[in-house]
Amino acid sequence: MASSDLQLSLESRLCLSCGLCCDGTLYEDAKIRDDEVASVEGIGLKTGRNAEGHATFLFACHYLDGACCTRYDQWRPSVCGKYFCRLQEKVRRNELAEDQAFDKIATARRLAADVKKALPTGMPIFEARHHFARLAARQPDLTPEEARFVVKMFVLERFLDAEFRKPDKGHLPKGARASATA
Structure with missing residues (x-):
C-alpha cells in the first residue's frame, strides 16, 4: 500500500x-494502570502517583517529536491510544466542523507559544501552571513582566478548559471557564 493510499481519520489528523496533551500543556501527567508501571518505566518515562493515588507518568513525553509520537508503532501506555480530547469528541459527534477544529488547535498552539515566551528561562510549559498559581496569589504585587505572564497563562488555561479538557478536568475555577473564543 502506497503512503498516498493511507487515509488517517480526522481524529488522528487533529492529534x-x-x-498539546503529550507536551505537558494540557496536563502534567496521564493515568496508567498499575500493571503498566514497570513497562512505562522500562521505556524511560517517569512515573508517580497523583493526588488520588492513581499511577501516572509525567509529561512532557520525550517520545513526542513536534506533535507526533515516535513510539506509535511500538508498545506505549494504554492511555496513549485511548485518550481523546474534548475537541476530538466534539468533531466525532459532529458538533464541530473540521476547519473549526484545526483553527482551535492553531489558536491553542499560538497561546501556548505566547506563554512559553513569557516563562522564566528554562521553565517547561507543564511547570507554568504552578508558576501561575504562585504569582496569582501574590497579586497585586506583581512586576509588569509577571502580570503579563499571568494574563497570558489565564487566557491559555481558559481556552484549554473550554475547548480541549474534559469538563471535570479544568484547571481554572468554574466561573472562569466560560466558553473561550479566540
Missing part, C-alpha cells in the same frame, strides 16, 4: 497537528 498529529496538536500534541
Whole structure:
C-alpha cells in the first residue's frame, strides 16, 4: 500500500497537528494502570502517583517529536491510544466542523507559544501552571513582566478548559471557564 493510499481519520489528523496533551500543556501527567508501571518505566518515562493515588507518568513525553509520537508503532501506555480530547469528541459527534477544529488547535498552539515566551528561562510549559498559581496569589504585587505572564497563562488555561479538557478536568475555577473564543 502506497503512503498516498493511507487515509488517517480526522481524529488522528487533529492529534498529529496538536500534541498539546503529550507536551505537558494540557496536563502534567496521564493515568496508567498499575500493571503498566514497570513497562512505562522500562521505556524511560517517569512515573508517580497523583493526588488520588492513581499511577501516572509525567509529561512532557520525550517520545513526542513536534506533535507526533515516535513510539506509535511500538508498545506505549494504554492511555496513549485511548485518550481523546474534548475537541476530538466534539468533531466525532459532529458538533464541530473540521476547519473549526484545526483553527482551535492553531489558536491553542499560538497561546501556548505566547506563554512559553513569557516563562522564566528554562521553565517547561507543564511547570507554568504552578508558576501561575504562585504569582496569582501574590497579586497585586506583581512586576509588569509577571502580570503579563499571568494574563497570558489565564487566557491559555481558559481556552484549554473550554475547548480541549474534559469538563471535570479544568484547571481554572468554574466561573472562569466560560466558553473561550479566540
